[in-house]
Amino acid sequence: MAFTMRAVKVPPNSASLEEARHRVFDFFRTACRSLPSVMEIYNLDDVVTISQLRSTISAQIRQNAHITNPKVIDMLLLKGEEELSNITEHAKQRHHIIGQYVVEQSGPHDKGSTKDPSTSEFLKNFYTSNYF
Amino acid sequence: MAAALRPAILRHLRIPAQAQSLTVDPSAPILSSFMNRIRSMSSHGDEHLTHEEVVDRVIDVVKSYPKVDPSKVTPQVHFQKDLGLDSLDTVEIVMALEEEFKLEIPDKEADKIDSCPLAIEYISNHPMAA
Numbered sequence: 001m002a003f004t005m006r007a008v009k010v011p012p013n014s015a016s017l018e019e020a021r022h023r024v025f026d027f028f029r030t031a032c033r034s035l036p037s038v039m040e041i042y043n044l045d046d047v048v049t050i051s052q053l054r055s056t057i058s059a060q061i062r063q064n065a066h067i068t069n070p071k072v073i074d075m076l077l078l079k080g081e082e083e084l085s086n087i088t089e090h091a092k093q094r095h096h097i098i099g100q101y102v103v104e105q106s107g108p109h110d111k112g113s114t115k116d117p118s119t120s121e122f123l124k125n126f127y128t129s130n131y132f
Numbered sequence: 133m134a135a136a137l138r139p140a141i142l143r144h145l146r147i148p149a150q151a152q153s154l155t156v157d158p159s160a161p162i163l164s165s166f167m168n169r170i171r172s173m174s175s176h177g178d179e180h181l182t183h184e185e186v187v188d189r190v191i192d193v194v195k196s197y198p199k200v201d202p203s204k205v206t207p208q209v210h211f212q213k214d215l216g217l218d219s220l221d222t223v224e225i226v227m228a229l230e231e232e233f234k235l236e237i238p239d240k241e242a243d244k245i246d247s248c249p250l251a252i253e254y255i256s257n258h259p260m261a262a
Contacts, residue, residue, distance in 0.1 A: 021219075025220075025239075025243075028220070028223055029242070032224075032227040032231075033227075033236075036231075050231060051196070051228060054224055054227060055198060055224070058220050058221070061220060062220060065220070
């Protein structure tokens with residue numbers, strides 16, 4: 001099984017922002033290299049291309065690009081590595097991958113949109129913040 | 133008999149040693165470019181990529197990257213300075229090149245590749261590029 005690949009990683013303990021940055025790039029490269037196997041495990045060939053998945057991964061990394069504390073970056077990397085190992089060892093299923101990485105997610109208020117596509121401006125503002 | 137004949141034949145084979153003109157090229161791995169000009173026993177046939185093919189494929193990969201404006205892409209372009217990408221985009225383009233040419237670029241070398249000419253040069257010098 002594919003447990004071996006993940007088991008050897010030392011828990012990240014970056015001394016500086018530069019080292020954390022380096023770890024982020026290493027994680028990104030590892031994730032990209034596992035993409036062909038992911039495509040094959042979950043039969044994603046009809047749904048998405050490898051370059052789209054790569055862009056999705058980099059977009060998610062970029063969402064946290066503003067963080068400067070190395071320990072926070074380490075924690076995020078830990079979560080990312082756990083997610084990657086879950087995906088590569090087939091602990092997830094196809095609909096998880098498609099829902100989380102293929103379909104466009106656009107904001108917290110959309111979680112309610114499948115149940116109630118409300119056209120209320122008040123509600124939209126309410127979902128985004130307390131103050132409006 | 134064939135087993136005895138083979139070393140006798142091999143002992144008499146002379147492989148032409150080509151005089152290498154060592155152009156000073158600090159970023160290219162000099163040793164590997166020296167060793168992979170001569171591949172007379174290779175079973176790969178004539179699968180070497182021509183330089184134009186490498187350039188064309190690299191340009192295609194860069195142009196098909198969604199954040200890049202295809203009209204700005206030339207073989208001399210620098211990813212961060214000319215195309216306005218950031219370091220994560222650079223890593224992503226290098227990974228896309230790895231996928232295109234079926235290579236695996238070690239991290240230290242990948243960190244140095246941040247422009248089209250460097251990428252083209254690295255791939256052209258890599259013996260396993262397909």
